[in-house]
Amino acid sequence: MMHMTFFWGKNSEILFSGWPGYDRLGMYLLALFLVFLLSVIVEWLSYSRFIKPGSPNVTAGLAQSAMHMVRVALAYMIMLAVMSFNVGVFLVALLGHTVGYMIFGSRLFKRSESTAVSGNGDLSPFKC
Numbered sequence: 001m002m003h004m005t006f007f008w009g010k011n012s013e014i015l016f017s018g019w020p021g022y023d024r025l026g027m028y029l030l031a032l033f034l035v036f037l038l039s040v041i042v043e044w045l046s047y048s049r050f051i052k053p054g055s056p057n058v059t060a061g062l063a064q065s066a067m068h069m070v071r072v073a074l075a076y077m078i079m080l081a082v083m084s085f086n087v088g089v090f091l092v093a094l095l096g097h098t099v100g101y102m103i104f105g106s107r108l109f110k111r112s113e114s115t116a117v118s119g120n121g122d123l124s125p126f127k128c
Contacts, residue, residue, distance in 0.1 A: 003084075003085045004085065006086075006087050007086065008086075008088070010024075011023065012086040014035070019031065032092045033092075035082075036093070036095060038074050039092070039097045040096045041074055042074050043096075043099075044103075044104050045067060045070065046121060047104040047105045050122055051064065051122050064122055067122060078093050078096075
């Protein structure tokens with residue numbers, strides 16, 4: 001039976017029926033790492049530049065649309081994982097988005113202020 005309130009513990013199902021399995025700490029930690037990694041990838045896609053300047057509009061538009069589709073699909077997977085109501089999953093999703101933003105979106109690792117926080121990637125940042 002699925003929990004309908006936040007709970008602590010490794011005995012939960014995340015994304016797929018029977019996964020990570022009950023009483024399997026290693027698989028639970030793997031599931032947490034996967035949610036963390038997906039969160040970081042969503043932030044990376046939000047601030048990455050894959051399209052070369054001067055690319056034809058049709059090519060650039062199709063590439064942006066495909067990247068947006070991947071980003072939204074990953075964001076929905078994270079949302080579904082958080083809907084397991086497991087506090088550990090919730091915390092690693094927040095941590096992953098925070099670390100991803102810190103690395104790819106904030107000024108911490110940027111050389112110039114013009115590229116930080118302005119959303120100069122190929123995709124516009126999520127608006128929540």
